[in-house]
Amino acid sequence: MSYVPDAGHARLIELFLQDPAVVANVLTTEEEGVAIAAGAWLGGQRSVLLMQSSGVGNCINMLSLAKVGHFPLLMLVTMRGEWAEFNSWQVPMGLATEPALAAIGVTTMRSNTPQELLATVASAVRLAFDADQQVAVIISQRLLGAKEW
Amino acid sequence: MVIEHAGALDRRSVVARLLQDRDGGMLVVSGLGSPSYDVYAAGDHEGNYYLWGAMGAASLVGLGLAQAQVDRTVVVVTGDGEQLMGLGGLATVAIAAPPNLVIVVLDNGHYGETGMQRSHTGFGLDIASVARAVGFADVRTIVDQAQVEEMAFSIREAASGPRFYAVKIRADILPRSLPPRDAVYGKNRLRMHLGFEVT
Numbered sequence: 001m002s003y004v005p006d007a008g009h010a011r012l013i014e015l016f017l018q019d020p021a022v023v024a025n026v027l028t029t030e031e032e033g034v035a036i037a038a039g040a041w042l043g044g045q046r047s048v049l050l051m052q053s054s055g056v057g058n059c060i061n062m063l064s065l066a067k068v069g070h071f072p073l074l075m076l077v078t079m080r081g082e083w084a085e086f087n088s089w090q091v092p093m094g095l096a097t098e099p100a101l102a103a104i105g106v107t108t109m110r111s112n113t114p115q116e117l118l119a120t121v122a123s124a125v126r127l128a129f130d131a132d133q134q135v136a137v138i139i140s141q142r143l144l145g146a147k148e149w
Numbered sequence: 150m151v152i153e154h155a156g157a158l159d160r161r162s163v164v165a166r167l168l169q170d171r172d173g174g175m176l177v178v179s180g181l182g183s184p185s186y187d188v189y190a191a192g193d194h195e196g197n198y199y200l201w202g203a204m205g206a207a208s209l210v211g212l213g214l215a216q217a218q219v220d221r222t223v224v225v226v227t228g229d230g231e232q233l234m235g236l237g238g239l240a241t242v243a244i245a246a247p248p249n250l251v252i253v254v255l256d257n258g259h260y261g262e263t264g265m266q267r268s269h270t271g272f273g274l275d276i277a278s279v280a281r282a283v284g285f286a287d288v289r290t291i292v293d294q295a296q297v298e299e300m301a302f303s304i305r306e307a308a309s310g311p312r313f314y315a316v317k318i319r320a321d322i323l324p325r326s327l328p329p330r331d332a333v334y335g336k337n338r339l340r341m342h343l344g345f346e347v348t
Binding site for chain 1: 176178198200202203204205206207209210211212213214215216217218235237238240241244245332333335336339340343345
């Protein structure tokens with residue numbers, strides 16, 4: 001797995017870091033994880049990429065690699081800039097997250113509740129790794145709860 | 150015409166020497182543009198993956214591959230411009246610290262694909278110092294044939310951490326030697342080479 005930290009992913013990152021079966025890579029920018037996932041798949045391993053919605057914008061050209069090579073790609077994207085957002089700087093990329101992913105051809109699957117999220121991630125895993133698709137699970141800000149400041 | 154702000158080594162012969170009689174376990178990832186042509190010109194191999202785009206990806210694809218195939222040496226061959234687009238990726242590689250990953254930057258100080266505009270290294274940035282600063286275990290600047298020989302020997306040896314070689318090459322424009330552009334073919338070929346079923 002690879003990640004740029006986000007508060008919404010904090011627990012998941014911690015669980016991955018504690019799991020000896022998982023190789024974890026901290027990234028300087030999210031696009032690195034798209035390339036790492038392609039390399040991992042070339043070598044026979046699955047990789048998951050964790051980021052906040054602002055990181056989607058950093059990934060766009062690198063997603064060409066996943067698209068042109070039909071590399072399985074699973075992204076878990078926590079949303080900012082929508083439900084009860086207080087920081088206007090988060091809003092433009094929040095609005096652009098799903099359209100940008102759609103524009104480059106990444107399938108987006110949005111979850112608004114924890115129950116829905118579990119089923120969605122399971123579905124996205126199959127779509128990515130069995131059907132060689134590029135999939136982003138969009139974890140809504142409503143599910144995560146608005147950031148407290 | 151000799152282009153200034155570049156090195157003296159011939160890129161094709163450096164890459165050919167690097168990959169000459171390569172160990173069957175070695176895997177090679179090449180960065181877009183001339184490095185992909187150089188690796189292909191040295192002899193196509195099922196253990197090669199040629200990038201034709203995704204600028205900045207080469208070292209990170211190499212990282213993912215090295216982490217997945219810990220018993221094989223993964224050599225990334227890329228250019229200064231391609232690596233400059235992913236400078237942060239060098240930090241990510243250094244923190245991940247795969248001992249089986251070697252990054253070879255063919256540094257001619259220019260963007261060869263787009264008309265030989267000078268790159269940051271052509272303006273004086275020492276990319277080996279960047280690699281050293283972020284924590285690569287072994288960093289060398291290769292300027293002559295004796296050092297090329299040492300590098301070719303070194304990549305066949307075990308190491309304690311990731312290696313980084315900046316090879317100072319001439320800014321030549323050479324006849325193109327074009328590997329397949331089909332990224333799915335390259336993926337499936339490499340995975341089959343590693344023994345994975347293509348479904």
